[in-house]
Amino acid sequence: MRAIISAVSHFAPEEKLTNADLVKLVDTSDEWIVSRTGIKERVILDKDKGTSYMAAKAARSLLEQRKIGPDEIDLIIVATVTPDMFFPSTASIVQHEINATNCWGYDLLVGCAGFIFAFITAKQFIETGQYKKVMVIGSDKMSSITNYKDRNTCILFGDAAGAVLLEPSDDNGPGIMDYIFKTDGSGKNYLQMPGGGSLCPASPESIAKGLHYLQQDGKVVFKKAILGMVDTTRKIMEKNGLSNEDIKFYIPHQANLRIIESAAKKLGLKKEQVVINIEKYGNTTAATIPMALSEIYQAGLLNKGDNIIFSAFGTGFSWGSIFLTWAME
Ligand code: UT7
Numbered sequence: 001m002r003a004i005i006s007a008v009s010h011f012a013p014e015e016k017l018t019n020a021d022l023v024k025l026v027d028t029s030d031e032w033i034v035s036r037t038g039i040k041e042r043v044i045l046d047k048d049k050g051t052s053y054m055a056a057k058a059a060r061s062l063l064e065q066r067k068i069g070p071d072e073i074d075l076i077i078v079a080t081v082t083p084d085m086f087f088p089s090t091a092s093i094v095q096h097e098i099n100a101t102n103c104w105g106y107d108l109l110v111g112c113a114g115f116i117f118a119f120i121t122a123k124q125f126i127e128t129g130q131y132k133k134v135m136v137i138g139s140d141k142m143s144s145i146t147n148y149k150d151r152n153t154c155i156l157f158g159d160a161a162g163a164v165l166l167e168p169s170d171d172n173g174p175g176i177m178d179y180i181f182k183t184d185g186s187g188k189n190y191l192q193m194p195g196g197g198s199l200c201p202a203s204p205e206s207i208a209k210g211l212h213y214l215q216q217d218g219k220v221v222f223k224k225a226i227l228g229m230v231d232t233t234r235k236i237m238e239k240n241g242l243s244n245e246d247i248k249f250y251i252p253h254q255a256n257l258r259i260i261e262s263a264a265k266k267l268g269l270k271k272e273q274v275v276i277n278i279e280k281y282g283n284t285t286a287a288t289i290p291m292a293l294s295e296i297y298q299a300g301l302l303n304k305g306d307n308i309i310f311s312a313f314g315t316g317f318s319w320g321s322i323f324l325t326w327a328m329e
Helices: 019-023 030-037 051-066 090-098 114-127 204-208 218-239 257-267 285-298
Strands: 003-011 016-018 041-043 075-079 104-108 134-141 159-168 176-183 249-252 307-314 318-325
Touching: 003 051, 003 114, 003 176, 003 285, 016 019, 019 030, 030 257, 041 159, 051 075, 051 090, 051 134, 051 159, 075 090, 075 114, 090 104, 090 134, 104 114, 114 134, 114 159, 114 176, 114 285, 114 307, 114 318, 134 285, 159 285, 176 218, 218 257, 218 307, 218 318, 249 257, 249 285, 285 307
Parallel strands: 075 104, 075 134, 249 307
Antiparallel strands: 003 159, 016 041, 134 159, 176 318, 307 318
């Protein structure tokens, strides 16, 4: 028996934040943003709504797609770095929202690799035989921690949620096959939100210094992201005897088009193998991979037996790649 994806969905808010909008806020241009990042617009959630709102929308879509009731869900894992609040967990809020009365849930706070880490955590619960239906949701309201006066970061991020339902298969065929993950905490200072935790609780000083906003050294993260994603993707392909021709879709975390294109080039993948939607959404952190998967599923591009690789890199540093074979008809 293997864990398989039995439903996939996403939710993207309607309000757009275009490059033209950002030009009004910081010293930048559409030409710079498109050429350096590939991003044309992002979607932004209403100020009065939190990450759980998007997560619950994606969760409800999973239930509708799979035609099951919320009481059938055993476990909800929400990957996010922008929980509604530190506690209770966003998973608790989603559980209550969708009325999933027979389950438990928790958040996993990893960042851009959050969805893939949560996904493999969920796989263990299925493959030990413990549970039959686990929801994995990647949801981030990045606009809530973005400094719209900092041109280095505000051009990059957007808000969205993506979700999958994992269930056991009847056989040892298609499903979630393998993964390679890494964490290297020596990179902890290059991408962080320094304020608001136990080390630096909120104070007038922390607010004045902008410590409750995401901060990153873009150049360092850029280089490490390419190296990390290429390394774990190569290794997982070698380990599983996969050649480039065996891969239908490479679904990378969407942080910067140049990161994606450089990684794909180093891996020798063709354009049609690489799933890219960053131009519409920017970097939605934990949501990028399930959202990209959901879009190609909705477009009818996935067939049973297709080999897929997920790959992500982000804060921590934490990164990795997953190999799966699509199991739905
Ligand atoms: O996966 C986890 C998250 N990862 C990421 O978010 C991605 C990481 N990094 C990146 O995407 C890229 O490094 C950035 C898009 C953030 C920056 O691109 P870059 O090609 O590395 O540019 P840079 O930082 O080297 O900046 C080049 C120039 C600088 O000016 P000077 O010093 O050469 O005069 C920047 O001040 O571009 C300037 N710049 C901008 N100019 C116009 C930086 N941001 C902007 C901007 N508009 N928005």
